[in-house]
Each structure stands twice: as structure tokens, then as C-alpha cells.
Amino acid sequence: MDSHLEDLFTLLRFPSISTASEHAGDVRACADWLVQKLTGMGLGVELHETPKxxxxxxxxxxxxxxxxxxxxxxxxxxxxxxxxxxxxxxxEPVIKDDRIWARGATDNKGQLMAHLLGVEKTLQEKGELPVNLIFLFEGEEEIGSPNLVPFLQAHKDELKCDVIAVSDTGMVAKGVPTMGYGLRGIACCEVLVTGPKGDLHSGVFGGAVANPATAVARLVASLHDENGKIAVDGFYDDVKPLENWEREMWAQIPGVSDEDVLRITGAPEAFGEPGYSSAERLWARPTAEVNGVGGGYQGEGSKTVLPAKAMAKFSFRLVPDQDPADIQKKVKAHFEKHAPKGVKVEVVVGHDGKPYYSDPHSEDGKAAQRALEKAFGKQPVLIREGGSIPIIKDMQDILGADSLLLGLALPDCQIHAPNENFWVENFEAGIKLNGYLLEELAKG
Amino acid sequence: MDSHLEDLFTLLRFPSISTASEHAGDVRACADWLVQKLTGMGLGVELHETPKxxxxxxxxxxxxxxxxxxxxxxxxxxxxxxxxxxxxxxxEPVIKDDRIWARGATDNKGQLMAHLLGVEKTLQEKGELPVNLIFLFEGEEEIGSPNLVPFLQAHKDELKCDVIAVSDTGMVAKGVPTMGYGLRGIACCEVLVTGPKGDLHSGVFGGAVANPATAVARLVASLHDENGKIAVDGFYDDVKPLENWEREMWAQIPGVSDEDVLRITGAPEAFGEPGYSSAERLWARPTAEVNGVGGGYQGEGSKTVLPAKAMAKFSFRLVPDQDPADIQKKVKAHFEKHAPKGVKVEVVVGHDGKPYYSDPHSEDGKAAQRALEKAFGKQPVLIREGGSIPIIKDMQDILGADSLLLGLALPDCQIHAPNENFWVENFEAGIKLNGYLLEELAKG
Incomplete structure (x- = not known):
């Protein structure tokens, strides 16, 4: 285990934040290290430049x-x-209470290393793999993979494959192996509201000039009714209804009840679209979430300004068969329709990705479930996921192959948040899983 | 003029920000310098400690x-x-385009120095003043003067006076001398919304947990109807209606038309309570303004979190005969009534101050108008003010004296905002005004 952890810690030490331009060099250094590691395993390695x-x-x-x-x-x-x-x-990764703590520990460096080291172990023990393998590691997933689709299209033939394996999703609870067969999509946008040319004294000018912070708040508030149902015209038009077998299976799955969600998140009460359980809200229903809102004075004490501008960042999680382009259009129209008087409202459409769905009972799906059972000693559960990996849908569309979602993330692993962590036992199980997986897929 | 500007620049160089605890030493140094300056003028000077x-x-x-x-x-x-x-x-004050640029240039160090130097000039020229004078300079106006009322109450007898002069308000336009007879009051509060114990991944948890940024936006949005009328129950109950002579006079005053407000502020269109002109909205109608709102990710790019908390800071500008304590109660009840489901809402009541109104046609009022006419060579206009100086009302209540509001601020002087400035000609006129004022008041 020691050399495995050493490799993972090395990978975690790169501050490879893809959205921050000042970290571009760190992202590059991280890719260079992977090239070196994979070459050392005896694989044929290519580093492909992209615009980013x-x-x-x-x-x-x-x-x-x-x-x-x-x-x-x-x-x-x-x-x-x-x-x-x-x-x-x-x-600066550390192990504490049997977990690895670092940004990326779970999402996605820990899981990427489980793939890589599982393959390395098979190569070391057997001298070869039972399948033709292609590793594809990108550095832009957290910014919506802008250059991966053109890359897939350009290298469609070399990347031809029968099935894809991805560990970038979650297990429902510790010790419960989990296979995902659906993912939510995403559509992001930002709203910029501008009013006066500079911040104004709220006494001298307040009352005669519209307040951009009020305006942005009214736009955020316009997205939902008071019960949490999304109020954008036509938003639910293409939502695929839940199937009965899904509602029944999910009601039995440990770790995803309303109470579990409250315990894990610390939220004061369950809240969401009326008529659905927490699991159903997370895995099969769309959302309209404000990721950030800001305007005016946010420091200590009070400052009685009427701010010159305000903004909000949004992400909409989409489910089959919603189309991100269609949703972007509807959301933009919504904001324009609800634009408050007296200010300028600009809607900047951001990145998006389609939702994903595949049959969990295919031959490869069953092979993956056998591998999960061997690695964890327990029968896996079948779920969808709340998160978005647009590339899964893109790979389905371009390479024509379904993805097996063999996630190792736990609900309290704090991905995208402070104190991200990864259980050491999941890292170990993940390494084993990647050995069994190639074996089982080769049988099918 | 040179020594006058030198004195003002010295005063402006103190970063005497009263709300920021790290600047307490600078506020103190600024007071010490005033003590030294006033002592040098031959006045009897006292520095009174307060809790701040x-x-x-x-x-x-x-x-x-x-x-x-x-x-x-x-x-x-x-x-x-x-x-x-x-x-x-x-x-670092500078003169550029005939204006003095610095924080406090207008609010209130420039106007304070006009008082002080006008008195110094009379003393230098005549050896004495025509009235008994009391200078009262505080260091807590921008945080709501928490210690001034107790001080006034404790020193009621020594501060007994017939009339009060204050230059902390505005002129309607350059070259138009202006006397104020009314001020809006203020009531501040802050709303803190908390949800999950930490920021969450908006894909993994979005849909099953209420979003505090959405909740705070809904609370901000709840304050107004879509036309800008305040939606807090009973908010307008005690508002003194505008008198006809006020509406008629204000319609003639230069610099305060809807178009003027747009030109000065750069706002894209006039907006406010239906049925009132900009001047009426600013001077005689109350407001509900969000001074700052914040929650979640506000940096470059996107970060798809569901934020753990969000906040908004509010100031309500009040007019006669609204009572700040009553408004604070109504606003708190409003936020509690509109608190969205799934989050915790905390309302923190902040500082407040009563609105002010006095008769502009009193003997002292007329004396002040004569002094304004002499200093500026033009008949003054009579206005109310949109800003709040709670202490004016407190002095009326405790010392029993009305205040003459002889402001020298211009609409584009950027008080409370970046690039605050003060016209050198207003500084000069202010120094003259303070000479004439004591003469005219002595006659009455």
C-alpha cells in the first residue's frame, strides 16, 4: 500500500485548478507527471495539447x-x-482517521489512481492485461471539458472501444458497492445586473434609482415557487418520469433517505420539489441552483451604499430527456422576461452538458456488477447520480460506447467543498476492482 | 487659501474609518489633531472619552x-x-479639476473645516465672535453615533444652546445655496441565512436541500412589489404626506429632476415608488434598500456549489413621522413571516435614527438664509434631504434646539463611494458662510 499512497500523494500535491488561469502551469505539471508514471508502467503514452x-x-x-x-x-x-x-x-495530503484529506482526494485523483494502480498491479502480477486498454485522462472536467469533445471527434477511430469505465461518481454508503446508470446534465449561466455608474449613498439617492442587488435577488427568487418547484416556463417539459422499479429500489437503498441527507449535510430540514423523496430529487429530478450571489458591501459593520452592480451564478441540473441548449434558451428567456425595471440585465450563457442514461442490465453492466461484488464482498445497488459528467454522454454519442459508472466517492467526502477526503479502504478496494473489472469484461 | 487647504489636507490624511476596529488608532489621532488645532485658535478645548x-x-x-x-x-x-x-x-488628498479628492473630502471633514476656519478667520479679523460658540465634533457618525446621545444627556446643561448649525447635507446644484429643514431617518438590519453545515456539491446534493442564497434572495425580493412599492405590512402607516408648497417648490429646483438624477448617477432609467418625482422620492418618501448581498462563489469562472450560508445587509430610509423602533419591529416580523422553508433565518437589528423636520421660516432659519445669500450671492432654496443624520433629531429632542442644515455637498461628490470629492469653491464659500452666519444669527 505504501507505494500506492506515495503515488497518490504526489498527484494530490499538484494544485491543478483548471478554472484559475494562474494555476495553468500546475495543471500542466500534473499532466507531465502522469505521462512519466504511465510510461514507467510500460504503456504507450501520448500527451495531446489542447487550447487549454x-x-x-x-x-x-x-x-x-x-x-x-x-x-x-x-x-x-x-x-x-x-x-x-x-x-x-x-x-498537502495527510492521512487522518483512515481517510486521505486533500483537494481532489476523491474527485477525481484518488479514483483515477485506483484505475491506474489496479492496471499496474495486473501488469506486475500477470505481465499483461486481458483486454485492449485505453486510458484517457483530461484536465478540464471541472470547467466543463471544453476541449474534450473536439478531441474525441478528431481521434474517434483511435479511441474506438466496446465499453468505458469511469470512477467519478458515488457509493450510496460506506461498504455498499454501487453501479450508476444515469447522470444529471448541467447548464450554467451568470446574470450581471448593472445600474448606476458607481456605488451611491443610499440616503442621497435611495428611492429614485433601482438597486441592482434588489434586482438580482428578484431574478434569483423568480426561479422557484415557494415550495421549490422551478418556475421557468417549459422547464419540466422533457423530464423522463421515474420508473416504478427505480422508486421501489431506491426506497430500499441505505444512506439516501431524507434523514440521511440531513445528517450528512447538516441542513435543518429536507426541502425540495414536492412529491419526491430525497433520492428521487437528487437522481431523477432537475434543479435550479444559485451557486453564488454578490453585490454591494459584504464586510464588517454596515456601509449604506446603493451598489452599482450585482451578479449571480447559476447551475441547472438536468435529467433525461432535457436538452441543455433548450434549457439555456428557456432560462435566458425567463431572466429577460423577469428583468426588473431601472437596471440593465445581462445573461451570460455558460458551459453545459447533457444528462446520461444507459441500461444497467447489459452484458457489460452485469460484468461490472460481478467485479464490484468481488472487490467489496457484497451485491451492488443500482442508482443514478445527481452530479454531472457531460463527457459520459458525449462519449456515448461520439464513441458509441456506454459507460460503467463505478464510483468510489462517499456522501461525506466533501467534493467541491473544504476538507475533501477519500477513505483509504475505498482506495484499496478501487485498486482491486480495476483488476477484477478487466477480467470480468474480458469474459463477456 | 493655502493654509486653509493645508489644514484640510492634514485632516484628510487620517484614515479615521470608525466602523473598522483596526483604524481605532487613526480615529484617535485625528481627534488629537483637532484638539491641537482648536487650542491654537484660542478656544477652550475638551477631549471626552467614550466607550469607542x-x-x-x-x-x-x-x-x-x-x-x-x-x-x-x-x-x-x-x-x-x-x-x-x-x-x-x-x-492622499489631491486637487485636480478644481476639486479636492479624498475620503471625507465632503463627508464631513471638508465641511467641518469650513466651520472651523470660518470661525478662525472671524477671530483673526475681529478678535472675538458675535455669539457664544460651542463646537461639537464626534468620531462615530458613520456608525450611527452610538455614544453621542449618552454624552448629550450627561452634558445637557453645558451644551444648552439656542440653535445648531450643521454642514453635513447637500446643495441641490453647483452655485445654488441650499437650506435643509428635513432629513430622512434610518433603520439598519442584517439577515443571515444558514443551511447545510458546509458548502455542498450542487450536483450531489442539489434538489434535496434548500439553498441559503436562494432563500436570502427571496427575502430581499419580498421587500418590494414589482413597481418598487415597499411590501412590508404597515410600512407607510405613519408617513407624513407631502405638502403642496413642497411639491411646487421642489418641481422648480434645478438639479433634482428625474433627468438630473439619471445624469448624475448614470442609472439607465428612473425607478421608484409610483406617483412621485425623483426629488419627492429622495426627500419625502421612505426606502427599503439592500446595501450588500452575498453568498457562495463569487470568483472567476464557475464553482458548482450549494452554499452553506448567505447574507444581506439592509438600510431603510425613514421620513416623518415614521418611528425607527416601530419599523425595525415591522421589518423583523416581515422577514420572519417570509422566511423560506429548509433554512435558518436570523435577523440582526442594527443601528437606527429618527427622521427630522423643522420650520424653515423661523427667525434663525431666515438668518441662515441671509448668510447663505451673502456667501453665494444668490437666494437659497429650501429642501429636505435624503440622507440620515440621526443626531440632528437627537439634539432637537435632548438640547431642545433646531438645526440649520447648511450643506455644501454636491450631488456628484461621491460621498460613501470611491472618488469622493469637494469643490474648492464650496470650501471657500463655506468658510465665508460661517463668518456671515454668526453675524446674522447674532442679529436675530
Missing amino acids: HPIVIARNDHREGRKTVLIYGHYDVQPVDPVELWDTPPF | HPIVIARNDHREGRKTVLIYGHYDVQPVDPVELWDTPPF
């Missing part, structure tokens, strides 16, 4: 008649703000 | 049979954020 962060590809010697398996991961991470809430520095 | 920032009192020799005039000013200033929007450093 590089893509790393590695392959064993491919032979006719074997199944081709593509394993996808990403080596970029989310920002670390508010950094003062971290108990230990985000890019 | 000191009060400076100065007197000439008081004689029986003369009118006693109290002149009030404040030497503290507002914060300077966002400091990057200043063209020159806020505490």
Missing part, C-alpha cells in the same frame, strides 16, 4: 479479438475557497 | 445676553472599499 489543458492517452499493445476498454478520469480539481475552512492545507 | 471614539468640544468665552450657537461636525469617515475603483489613494 493537455489530454493524456495511454495504451497497452492492442490485439485482435479482445474487448477494448476505455478508462476515463480527470486530473484537474475544483478551486479551494473558502480556504480558511480547511482543517489541513488542501494541497 | 472621542468627542471634541471647543468654546469661546461665553457672555450673558448673546445667542449660543452650537456647531456640529464629525471627523470619522466611511470605509473605502472597493479601493481599486479610486483614481487616487483615498487618504
